[in-house]
Amino acid sequence: MTLNYDGEIQFFSLNDCDIIELNKYLMPVECGTSATGFPSPADDYVDITLDLNEFHGVKKHTCYLVEARGDSMIDAGISDRDILIVDTTLDYRENDIVICSLNHFYMAKIIRRVQNKLFLISKNPNFQPVEIQESDDFRVFGVVKGLSRKFR
């Protein structure tokens, strides 16, 4: 199973090199292939699929994937090169990690209101909070709902 350039999961079947292309994250759980005539009680559930979109509670058309760079959010569990799952439909709440743009840069940060000022907070003691000035172009792109990481 490999990830191809389209982000689809491909399964290479054994008898030829034709590729069965499935929807992103879709994993069929196969069980109970019985050639002996006695059907497995699990056969009824053969079409159950586990879908990571469903697990993260995102719809494909309102979810964007972005890649984390650096370790400014390391204490929130986000490492360099993690793929962040961003939902654009949510209204952000206190302590949400958001993808936002401050002037010309996209970043993953926590927004915190202190008295009447807004700050962008990193989750790493080496990073100072950044105050959002009135003159800044600041926009929230979406809320980070989860992440994906490869170990090998």
Next chain:
Amino acid sequence: MNKWFGLADCNNFYVSCERIFNLPARELPVVVLSNNDGCVISRSQEAKDMGIEMGVPAHKIADSINKKTLMAFSSNYALYGDISSRVMNCLNDLCPAVEVYSIDEAFLDLSLIPTEELFGFGIEIKRKIAKWTKIPISIGIAPTKSLAKVANRYTKKYHKEKGVFVIDSNEILEKVLTETPIESVWGIGRKYGKFLKSHNINTALDFTKLPESFIRKYFSVVGIRLYRELKGESCLNLTEVEDKKKAIQYTRSFGRYVTTLSDLEAALSTFASKCAEKLRTQESCANVLSIYIRTNPFSKKPQIYKNITLNFDIPTNGTLEIQEKVLFGLRQIFVEGYDYKKAGVYVTGLVPNDAIQGNLFSQEPDVKLQKISKLMDLVNAKFGKDTISFAVQKSKTNWQGNAEKMSPKFTTHWKDIPKVE
């Protein structure tokens, strides 16, 4: 019960797509160039204000681009196609019924919404689409599809800030029709616009004031339908593509390894004609085309996978048009020196034949090509597959140097996804 139709149209769609992830592009005038970086096909408001016209050749604006007072992008159809499907799916979540009309337009069935709530409903759709997809849209709402189209144009011209306009009374209808030049009415086009102007019919209102006998004399049934629709009588319903396939593909593994461009050209033009045939069978036209070529992943030889996504200017199901685009795409992605094992052609962004944006009166944009395609289908059905096919010609165009300013495929390629710190 009253019928209500909305037309949701993405503002400067290609430019808006580029601005999602390219933040500096939000602060500069921006244009998107056609295939080959030939001419301007989408402009931001700021670019329009600079006086840059649609279709202007790229070399005429090269000076501004070099001075960095104008930002230009090569067309990135993989991005536009993905963002388009996001917008359409979101509209589907928000509205009772949606007809995808083109890459950046959709008709909405709003009949279930109480009349006094239509404007607020439109504003809410606009706000959500902007938040969810980052694409600004305008919505025109009216009792017929043709009037929704008129209302949408009116929104963009006179109610830009709000972005929503409803034709919900006869007074408003009359005012809007007065301010709509006849040639900008959906389906009238330049030729009929000229003809009508020569009869002193200059606005949409003038057109609706004509006696029906005049329309019957000079126009087809399509013209009569438009006439009635502009008067507020709904004749066109939402065409949903539900039961038809949303995409058609044709892919095959080759019996032997294919190494030359000309062999791939032959194979892919066959696939293209199969796709065109299937499209015609289900009476759909395609907006978007993708092709790929790949080596055998099980062989130990050098591996390659290449794909490209392109857009049709006008949705099509013509064999010749699809073949042309496939061959153009193939030349962009072909790399010599590999043993190719598999290739595929994939068409999507399907719209029903009768919903094609062209000229309502002169019917489809290229009747000749349509006739050729239909004839081919007939002959091939009668005498067996591939009795007639197109000879694949090599193009003399030099494709080098095009798409120099292409943005990354932010939403469709892993290596291109946006980076955040």
